[in-house]
Amino acid sequence: MNKLTDRVAVVTGGASGMGEAIAQRLAAEGAGVEILDRQDASAVVAAITAAGGRARAHLCDTTNEEQLAAAAQAIGERHQRVDILVNNAGILSGRTPLLELTRAEVERFMQVNFMGYFLTTQKFYPWLRHSAAGRIINVASRTYFLANPGQLPYVASKGAVMGMTRVLAKELGPDHITVNAVAPGMIATPGTREHSDEAAFDRVMQNQAIKKRGEPRHLAGLIAWLASDDAELVTGQMWLCDGGGYLL
Ligand SMILES: NC(=O)c1ccc[n+]([C@@H]2O[C@H](COP(=O)([O-])OP(=O)(O)OC[C@H]3O[C@@H](n4cnc5c(N)ncnc54)[C@H](O)[C@@H]3O)[C@@H](O)[C@H]2O)c1
Numbered sequence: 001m002n003k004l005t006d007r008v009a010v011v012t013g014g015a016s017g018m019g020e021a022i023a024q025r026l027a028a029e030g031a032g033v034e035i036l037d038r039q040d041a042s043a044v045v046a047a048i049t050a051a052g053g054r055a056r057a058h059l060c061d062t063t064n065e066e067q068l069a070a071a072a073q074a075i076g077e078r079h080q081r082v083d084i085l086v087n088n089a090g091i092l093s094g095r096t097p098l099l100e101l102t103r104a105e106v107e108r109f110m111q112v113n114f115m116g117y118f119l120t121t122q123k124f125y126p127w128l129r130h131s132a133a134g135r136i137i138n139v140a141s142r143t144y145f146l147a148n149p150g151q152l153p154y155v156a157s158k159g160a161v162m163g164m165t166r167v168l169a170k171e172l173g174p175d176h177i178t179v180n181a182v183a184p185g186m187i188a189t190p191g192t193r194e195h196s197d198e199a200a201f202d203r204v205m206q207n208q209a210i211k212k213r214g215e216p217r218h219l220a221g222l223i224a225w226l227a228s229d230d231a232e233l234v235t236g237q238m239w240l241c242d243g244g245g246y247l248l
Contacts, residue, residue: 003228005030007133008079012062012120013089015041017189018139021216022086025224027053031084034075036060036068036120038089062089062116065123072123081130084227087117087161088139092191095150106153113157118164125172134177135227138165139219142183142242158183162238169236178235180226185242187214209244 009026013019014035023044027033032054035041041057048055058074060067076082090113096105117138128134141158143151162181169179186192186204205213222241225231240246 002030003224003230004084007031007083007227008034008075008081008131009084009086009227010034010036010075010082010120010124011086011088012036012060012116014044015039015057017191018184018187018216018219019086019088020044021220022088022223023055024048024051024053025217025220026084026086026227027051027055029224029228031227032056032079034058034071036062036071036089038062062087062120063111065119068119068123072127076124076127079127082124082127083131083133084135084137085121085124085128086137086139086223086227087120089116089120090139090157090191091154092195093151093154094195095148096153097150098152101152106156109153109157110160113154114160114164117161121164121168128172128177129175132176133229133232134172134175135231136165136168136172136177136179137223137226138179138181140165140181140183140238142185142240142246144183145240145246145248165238166236173235178226178231178233180231180235181238182219182222182226183238183240183242184219185214185240185245187216187219189216204245205243207245208242209247212243214241214243 009031014023015037165181
C-alpha cells in the first residue's frame with residue numbers, strides 16, 4: 001500500500017462503477033484524487049475522506065471542452081502538475097443490428113468513449129508534462145477482442161481508444177509519460193446492469209479460466225500498479241483483466 005503517496009490523480013467517471021473503485025484505490029495508495037463526472041460524485045469523495053484519503057469532485061462532461069478546460073486549469077494551478085490521468089468515463093451498450101443503427105447512435109459512442117478520452121488527455125497533457133512519473137491509463141474493453149455482433153459503435157469506440165493509446169505511448173515517451181490501456185471483462189456496475197441480468201454475468205464467468213466474478217476492485221488494482229513506479233517502463237500496452245476469458 002501507499003505506492004502513490006502525494007501523487008495527483010485525475011479519474012473521469014469516478015461517481016459510479018469502475019471509476020468509483022479506481023478513485024478509492026488510488027486514494028488508498030496515497031494519491032490526491034480529482035474526480036471528473038457529469039453526475040455528482042460527492043458521495044465518493046465523502047467515502048474517500050472518511051477512510052482517511054483525499055479527493056475532490058468536479059462536475060464535468062468530458063465531451064464539453066469548456067468544462068474540461070476549466071477543470072484542468074483549476075486542478076493544474078492547485079497542484080502545479082498532474083501525475084496520473086485515468087480516462088474511464090464512458091457509456092455501455094446493448095446490441096443493435098447494422099441496419100437499425102443510426103449515424104447519431106454511432107456518433108454518440110465515438111463522442112463519449114473516444115472523443116471524451118482524447119479531449120481530456122489533450123487538456124491535461126500540459127500538466128502531466130510537469131510530473132516526474134506521468135501516467136495515462138485508458139479504460140478500454142475486452143469486447144474489442146470478442147467483437148460481439150450488434151455492438152459495433154461500442155467496439156469501434158474502444159478500438160479508437162487502443163489506437164490513441166499506442167500512438168501517444170510513442171509520442172509522449174520523451175516526456176516520461178507512460179500510456180496504457182486496460183480491458184476489463186464484464187463487471188457488474190450501474191452501467192452494465194442496464195443491459196444485462198445476473199445470469200449474464202454468471203455465463204461470462206463460466207467462460208473464464210478463473211471462475212470468479214470480476215469486480216471493479218480487480219481493475220482498480222491493475223490501474224494502481226500501472227500508476228506506480230514499478231510500471232515505469234511499461235507503456236503502449238493493452239492489459240486484459242478478465243480472469244482469462246480471452247487470451248491474447
Ligand atoms: N463494467 C464493465 O463490464 C465494463 C467492461 C469493459 C469496459 N468498461 C468500461 O469501463 C468504463 C466505466 O464503465 P462502468 O461500467 O463503470 O459504467 P457506469 O455507467 O457504472 O459508470 C460510468 C460513469 O461515467 C460517467 N460518465 C459517462 N459519460 C460521461 C461524460 N461524458 N462525462 C463525464 N462523466 C461521464 C457516468 O456519469 C458514470 O459515473 C467505461 O469506459 C466502460 O466502457 C466497463
